[in-house]
Amino acid sequence: MDPIAPDRERIARAASFVINGGLVAFPTETVYGLGCDCYNPEAIRRIYEVKKRPPDNPLILHVSSQHQFEEAVVNIPETAWKVLEKAWPGPLTMVLNRSAKVPKEVSGGLGSVAVRMPAHPVALALIDLSGRPIAAPSANLSGKPSPTNAKHVEEDLSGVIEVIVDAGETFFGVESTIVDLTVEPPNLLRPGAFTVEELRQIIGRPPALSRMARGFAEAEVAISPGMKYRHYAPRTKMLLVEVADSIEKIEDNMLAIGRESSQRGERVAMLCSDETEHRYRNEGFITRSLGTRQNLYTVARSLFSALREVDSLGITLIVSEAFEEKGIGLAIMNRLRKASSSSMAANSRR
Ligand code: TXA
Ligand code: MG
DSSP states (O other): OOSSSOOHHHHHHHHHHHHTTOOEEEEOSSSEEEEEETTOHHHHHHHHHHHTOOTTSOOEEEOSSHHHHHHHEESOOHHHHHHHHHHOSSSEEEEEEEOTTSOGGGGTTOSEEEEEOOOOHHHHHHHHHHTSOEEEOBSSOTTSOOOSSHHHHHHHHTTTSSEEOOOSSOSSSSOOEEEEOSSSSOEEEEOOSSOHHHHHHHHSSOOEEOTTTTTOSOOSSOSSGGGGSOOSOOSSEEEEEOOOSSHHHHHHHHHHHHHHHHHTTOOEEEEEOTTTHHHHHHTTOEEEEOOOTTOHHHHHHHHHHHHHHGGGSOOSEEEEEOOOSSTTHHHHHHHHHHHOSEEEOSSOOO
């Protein structure tokens, strides 16, 4: 259906599945979610089962009104009201203290709960017409890149869920930014479609940003349960060539690694950008440009499709460029680091 002016009657049909305990995949502005009635513990259990998701990795509560938000959380800090006012609906998830109304199954037994109001007409209508918040993780098999279109959902979950609401490609292509507002200063748990720069403006101070949130090797104790698992990984080995001081340096490093690996018998593909693609192509490498460095939103939008596609290129090694960790680039680098088996870092080690 049309993502901007969706057919409410068909969404109402999907909502009836939600109300009856079904699992419904639906588009949001970030990625597709796999949703169910947040008050139905049995349906929540099935979400974990069909995704093969570790049981301690909680879901996000998706709301469509301020009323639903106020029912879901307690001890709401001033900062949360600011976020609600300025960033919602939008790709920013807040972790707050869970109210007794929200079943503990939604957040894997934690005392907190992650909540967001998605900025997608289909998602908002689905929550509205279901008459309750929808609990949802991304609609992929655990460990795979999040789905940015209905085809991806079908690849992973066909036959084990009741409904896929297909509204084409999502808008951002990477998941929401998650910020923990139960601590001071607020802690950025996952960079995402909502930029840290914007978040900082709203909350009036910089959120804490750990190395783990940047996608480097996990800390001993994971702050956000979901962060400790390897994610987004293609089956093919992937090497990330981290930032050198110039794009020419990155190109040179990419080519050096590419040539050397080819000599060792690897079949190499270069994950790159519009600006650099021709150099690798000229040397005979298979290439996949993620978008233009002039606009990292283009890179974000094609990233997960690319990570899904590379396994079918008949290659044995993916060598990927790094991108600037600014704006949505922070989310892109987090996903690339998590997807890669190793990274060649200029100034930081995994
Ligand atoms: O954009 C998105 O966030 C998408 C769409 C569907 O809304 N959802 C999504 O959910 O990406 P997913 O699969 O990433 O799962 C929820 C994430 C996990 O990383 C989990 O660890 C974190 O949210 N999370 C949920 N509840 C939490 C809590 N109480 N404390 C800390 N992290 C939490
Ligand atoms: Mg996910």
